[in-house]
Amino acid sequence: MDQQNLNQRCVDLMQHPRVRMQMWNPRMFWKCTRKLNLTAEELTDPKVDLCELEVMLSAAALEQSQCADELNSRNPGRADFIARSVRTGQRPLLSPAA
DSSP, X not given: OOHHHHHHHHHHHHTSHHHHTTTOOGGGTBOOOSOSSOOGGGOXXXXXXXXXXXXXHHHHHTOOOXXXXXXXXXXXXXXXXXXXXXXXXXXXXXXXXX
């Protein structure tokens, strides 16, 4: 999946009701302006690795991740660790964007 589509998937997952219940602010994951209310179109410059973010958001939304296999092949066990952390109520530290 290319970076633009992956970013859009992450933005869409941030809107999921189960993810919104986590109270995660988009500023934690994307570089944003000082504007108070951000729109989905403004979330284009990630601070964190988008594959890791997609795995984390998918786990919170109880959906199948589209990046877990790629992330595990790059860094064995990383996607499993992120998903397990979210399921136990934690927010794992994500790697910075490349």
